Amino acid sequence: MLEAYTWLGRSLATIGQAGWHRAEKIVQTLSPPFIKVDGLEAINFGSNDYLGLATEYRIKMEAIAAIDQHGTGSTGSRLVTGHRQLHRDLERSIAELKGSQAALVFSSGYLANLGTIAALVNNRDLILADQYNHSSLKNGARLSQATIREYSHNDCQALENLLKQQRRLYRRALILSDGVFSMDGDLCNLPQLLNLSQVYESMLLIDEAHATAVLGGTGGGSVEHWGFSGVEIVQTGTLSKALGSLGGYVAGSATLIDYLRNRAASWIYTTGLSPGDTAAALKAIAIVKEEPEHLQRLRENISYFCNLLGTKAQSPIFPVVLKKTTEATELSLTLLEKGVFVPAIRPPTVPTSRLRISLMAKHEKEHLDYLHELLVRYIQKH
């Protein structure tokens, strides 16, 4: 290895010594909620496909028809040759689901956050961000070159203190928060965030990645859950979790969306979302709107699992926080050997190692009973 690159090996060794080394596993899709992980069949408790739509027959057929008609790629950026009627239809459908005037579809949720944040603020501005925000919000904030102040997780008093001290020193301010926190499963306190954003004349961006098609009466997300549909909030999210496709979006006022079309670099200078992914997401939203039973099933599973654990939950995400990194990886492996897949999530993704259980509408009660039984056995043994 050339001298200039030798630090890579040393750095990997340090990551390994900390027990943080990661590598992907080969996952085979079976009928949900089942998968094969490294050849072992298991009930999947690690998916973001909360409604099981990624393998839905009607959605697959829409994607195939779109590929048949438009080809596999969009072949250009949206402002040049990559815009199809399908994109417009999907954006209308997202706006309707979100109770907003308009929406813009990006190639991923990550890119939606990067592009939106960097377009809304710059080095004359202030960002206030929850410390547990997703990586895409954190990196979007860095990219923008705004001054970043993090507040402790869900601590609205800390946020208010920061706004009181700092807001007047900057031109614009932007508050950033996950709607549902991806690794903890709790919700941000949207009523308070909204109130503070209004009092301190700040923009508010909520990442709805884990809330869309999961929370709210019609699956509109945490904004709908809290009763703020139609309120001027910048909502970002992904098409790749409960909607089972790929891509991301921003929903908000028509002016915001038109501005982003002209200023969001991660939308302007990249190829439009592929026809297959676009059509799949469009059909998934139609199914969420027309068939509330999927959401209902997921909610029943959440409440059944809460009863088993004797706990309360606000989303399908249940963290099992463990003391040591090795404990998380060992428990995940033990569960896999017993036919249950629950991923171990370790630093730097989270401050404390954990198993992240995620429920799906496709789980049967017996699957939840079995996972519960394995966890109880583990706790009794340790």
Ligand SMILES: Cc1ncc(COP(=O)(O)O)c(C=O)c1O
């Ligand atoms: C909270 C949150 N925001 C954004 C993203 C990025 O979405 P995507 O996978 O579409 O890039 C994710 C997940 O990957 C996420 O968990």
